[in-house]
Amino acid sequence: GQNIDQPTEMTATEGAIVQINCTYQTSGFNGLFWYQQHAGEAPTFLSYNVLDGLEEKGRFSSFLSRSKGYSYLLLKELQMKDSASYLCAVQIYTGGFKTIFGAGTRLFVKA
């Protein structure tokens, strides 16, 4: 079966750095996405990794190790508005492409 695991909740301080981990066991792996979702809203795209390594995008970076089935999202210089859920999502190919999501990590940024 397909399985994606990430911590349920995390708390961090404004201005700090936080790392949100994600492990996955899937078949037909075709790439990993990170999305941000505020309560009651649709997810918004943050980053994409298909090759091993680090992808940096402003305050956000994402890392992938396909051999370990592991990814993390790194948020720097945390701001209060970063309080949201962060969803790890894996795109798979099983006769067609589809994206499956982890349960999400709720991040609370405190002053």
Next chain:
Amino acid sequence: GAVVSQHPSWVICKSGTSVKIECRSLDFQATTMFWYRQFPKQSLMLMATSNEGSKATYEQGVEKDKFLINHASLTLSTLTVTSAHPEDSSFYICSAGPIGQGENSPLHFGNGTRLTVT
């Protein structure tokens, strides 16, 4: 670019009635759209893949006769929840990726529809 419009944003209906949700890609064409459902404090669960001009592909455990999907054009997919019951109350979100950007492009989501069945 890559805007997905979903309508309605919220709907309240009585048990036993049917509700139709529309998902439109406004500035791109999509042969494939995806329908997700999200319960409170849970993640998005893929319900089905909507294929333009052909039958939808449903995920295991999703009743195709209850959740009717129609993808009649490259810019419109609809999800109809038939004979809705209170347990169908949820947040339904559609998504699509533009043709030509490749399968590795991110999904673009509609704003979701909050369905409450009384």
